Structure formats: C-alpha cells, structure tokens
Amino acid sequence: MSETARANILARLRAAPRQMVPDRPDWTPPTYGEGRLARFRAMLEAVHGEIHEVTTEDWAERISVLLADRGATRVMVPPGMTLPDGLVAVPYDQPVEELKAVLVQGVEAGITWAKAAIADTGTLVLWPDADEPRLLSLLPPIHVVLLRLGSLVDNLAQVMAEQTWAAGMPTNALLISGPSKTADIEQTLAYGVHGPKELIVLVLTDA
C-alpha cells in the first residue's frame, strides 16, 4: 500500500508546474559581543529560568544550597558526578524500563551539562546521550544545568555552524528555554505542566 502511495504521490508532484528555486536572502542573526552573558541572563529570566554565576571550585556547594532551599534531596546525576553531603545522588544507570518508578516519582531534581547555550533567546543546548539520557532533563521537577561560559554563543545559527551539526545529528538534540509551561487556560502562564517546574542554570565563569 505504502509503495503505491509513494509512487502516486511523487508522480503527481513531479507532474506539477515548478517554480523557480529562490535564493536565501542575506540575513545576519543578532550578535551581542561583550553583552552576551547579560543577554542570556535577561532572556532566561524572562522565561522564568534562574541563573547563577559559579566557578569550577564552588558549583557543587552552590547546588547543595539551592536544592536545600527547595527541600530537594534525591538528585539524579550523570555517572561519576559526586554531590556534597546531604544530597543523595541517584544514578540513571539502567534503561528507562527498569527505572520508570524512580524517574516518575523517586527524584526531586536532575543535573545535566549543557553542550552550549544561546544568548539571543536564553536557550540551553543539550545533546542527551548514554550518560545524560533524554528524560534526565524532563521528568525530575527541578532541572539543574551546568554551563561553561566559554560555550555561550550569540545565536542558533552560530552554534550549528561551529559544532557542524549538519555533519551528524545525535539521536536527540534539545533546545531548552525555561521550565515547562502552558498558557492554555485563558493565556495564564502556569509552570511545570509536564516537565520541570524549575530550571536553574549555573554558569561556570572560569570554564
């Protein structure tokens, strides 16, 4: 069935009159120079994200303070990441099928690294993998992201070009800008509808 459908559809499309293929007009996406981090912060805060500047020395301490304030203790982390006392690191070390209950109910926060970030829209770029699976940034009610300042760029076009995305996309690539939200009820914003209610970004200013 699908084979005939394919042939018929393509035949109909090929029989149609063809328009000229237009060129892509010049377009320069916005850049921010020295104001890059300020722009990132402003855009992220505008969509209800929280942002803190930390260093490679003190980020773990900062996390424990931020999570203690929220009463969160069970934290899902990438393998090898150790957390200060008081926090329980829960590893995402099995396929989701074995871990569903823990993921859906058993953890209060998840920590991931960002592959890059985009100042223009206050966006984090994540390429989930075996160490930091896709649901780690989605199911826990608080998502904590570690971002190296050096990986902050101006715009999406730049990150795609610099990291040569077209040469090979991962299983899943994500752009995340703020916590999960909805405005479906009378255009009133509500957070944490299906994904995290809070997004906390720690910018490692010395990395």
Next chain:
Amino acid sequence: MGDFTSRAPAALNDPTLRANFRRAMDGLMSKRAAQFADKDAWESLRAQGAAAKARVVARLPELLEQLEANLTQNGIVVHWAETTAQANAIVLDILQKAGAKTVIKGKSMVSEEMELNHHLEAHGIRAVESDLGEYIIQLAGEAPSHIVMPCIHKNKAEIASLFEKNIAGLGYTEDVDALTAAARAALRGQFASADAGISGVNFAVAETGTLVLVENEGNGRLSTTLPPLHIAVMGIEKLAEKLDDLPALLSLLPRSATGQAITTYVNMISRPRQPGEKDGPKAVHVVLLDSGRSRVYADAQLQDTLRCIRCGACMNHCPVYSRVGGHTYKFVYPGPIGKILTPQLEGLDCAGDQPHASTLCNACVEVCPVKIPIADILVRLRAESVNSTGSGAVKGAGSMRKRLESLVWKGWAAMYGVPMLYRLGSWGLTRLGNWLPDSLPMLKRWTSVRTRPRFAAKTLHELARDKGYDHE
C-alpha cells in the same frame, strides 16, 4: 450544519464565546507585535523564512526523497499515505503489530485531519491527548477551535467545571496552577503506561533526516521519549531543506504564534534509541500524508498554500475569525489558512463557502511569516468556486455557481458594454430604484443588517449635463 453564513449568528450572539476570543486575540496580537517591533528586522527575517519554505515547495519531490533516504538511513521507518484512511490504517497496523493498547498523543493537527483518535478507539486502542489544551477539549468531547491554542474558546470557569466532573478528587477550582497540577498528575500515569506515543512534526529536515517538534509543555518530549514506540504523522509539505533554514523558521514560528522568542522546548529527533542509550523509543515511524496536498501542488499559484508553518497568526489577526471563533468554520483548519486550505483539500463542493467568509482586509497577509498571498488565493478560489477561470485546478470548481447570480453579472457586463443599455439602466434605477422592495432575493442579505443607500433622482451624466458639461 449548513454553510458558514448560517452557522455564524449563533457564535456572534454568544457573549461568552465572543469575550473569550476577544481577550485571547488581543493578547496574542499585542505579544506578537512586541516581538516584531523592529520593522526592518521583521522584514529581513520574514524574507528568509519565506524563501526557506518557497525552496521546499519548489523542490518538494526531490526533498521528500532525500528526507526518506536520510530518515531510513537513520533507522526511522517511513510510510506514505495518499488519504487519511490509508494513514489511519498504517498507524493502526504499526500499533497492532506492536501489541499496543494505549497511546499518548502530543499535539498534531494532521492527526485531527485523520480523526485518528476515533479510528483507534473503534479498534480498541485508547488514545489520550497530553497537550493541556487538547486534553481539555478531549474531556469536553470537542474539536480544537484554534490550531495553536486548541481550547482558546473556553474560559477558566468552563474548564474548572469540566475538571471537577472528570478528575476524581478534584473539587471546583479556578486556580490555574491547581488545574494545571491536576492535569499533570492525571497524565503522568498515562505517560508511564502508554505503549506508544504519537506526535506531529513542525519541520522535517531533509538534509539530515531530523524531525523537529516545538512545544512549551514537555508533553511532546514525553510522548516521543517515554513510550517504547513513536509514530509521527506529518503532511508532505512540512519540510525544511537544511538545518541552516531552522534558525529563521524557529524564530518566526513561536514569535508569530504566541509572541515568544522561542518555545520552551525544541525537540530534534533523528534516530530511535541506539545501543547503550537508556531511553527513547526503540522504534520510530513517520507517516507522510498527502490527502489533497499534491492536488494543491498541481497549480502554480495555489501551491504557495503549502508554505504554511501553522503558526496561527493569520487567524489571530482575522476580524472574521476573532468574532465567530474556530468552530464556526466546521473544518479542522479555521481562519484564513483554513479558508484557503480546506476548499483545496476537501473540494469546493463541500467547502466552497469558506473563501467567501472573508472581508479581504489583508491583515493575514501582513502577518504571515512565510508571505503566503492569502488574499490573492482567496480571490482565486472564489473565482474557481463559480468556475470563471475554467482551470479545473480545484475539486468541485463551479459548484457555487448560481443561475440568478450569473444572469445578473451578464446583465452588468452588457450594461457596461453597450452605451444605450447603460443609459437606459441608470435612468431606470434613478427613477425606480428606490421602489425596489428590501425583500428582493439579491438585496435581502444586505438590507437585513444595513440601511439601503438612496438612489439620486438623476444620473450623474444628467447632473453633469445640467451643470453645462457637454463632454461626458
């Protein structure tokens, strides 16, 4: 039922509906305007978006083949469907082979086109909508009234009673946070137990075989990540040629739709779960649906319709849509895009009234991020509906033609072609025109809501002659 005109009064006379839409449209318009305050930046971004989608239209068959090849190479199974019935059968077959009994759905207008939920239900598979707006209207047993915000026609009080009735243990509350939390709790279990997830697609990138989905809630990510099987349904036009086209398109879509700089999530899927990866579906299928699109493509002017990125800006700015709401159109796609798309997909014989439900004010054309000449296409479809072009490009062309109307237009043409007739006609109207009864079939619709202008006692030519001008 009936046509648009006969359905409209009910909506126009419903003060709650009018207020719900007015509030929503005002909010969406002002948020969009704030995003595009810099006119030059808007124009150059829009030129980029329009070119990206025009390139897709110009190269559609090649790009579909490229997309198919890359998706297949990535391990995603591609299916083609000429009709919604075929698409439903394909989805059902995939689900049955996987032994799936429950499905969690992300928002997809193509699945609405297919009436997929009904089809699955009829075969014993339960499909639960997980987008909050879609969830609300599924509880209410209704259809979406807007392509981006499906329950925009409902206010808080209506949703509160709906939830009170349907969610055990939740009393009546109008607190939006509480309502949202209740939906989250009700749907979490569904996500965890669903055998499959079904989603739409915003852009399928031919260059890399990547499905791009935008959303704010995270339900789309859940639907495409948690269940072991993911099926994406998409129209054959929803492509992007290259990843390089995404920055402009991903900037235009959310800013035009809801006035956001970007959606919370942009979810790019290129593969099923790979060895070693711990989550993600083990199988991913894409169903490419034609359902009339290749016929739209057959006409050089009409094919611009296929650039649409479904942002909804045209309906948000439409003076007709904002007054009658989405359900009055009766079809899946309401508002300006619906008025040009539906008659082409379904035929003018069943949707011929749609292109007439417009004032041709051009508001939609001004805001369309991919520069679809909506007004020109509306005019073209009106002509097709009475078959005055004779192109045969649209199914059901000529079905709106009425004997009396054609006669009047023939008379009109004759009057302007023959000076004698013109003089006789204008003389007659000035002398007798004011005596024509309001109830005349061709006058009634106009005069029922408007005061009739009075004819002058003499024709313009007579008045000119009286003033002493002797050259007419």
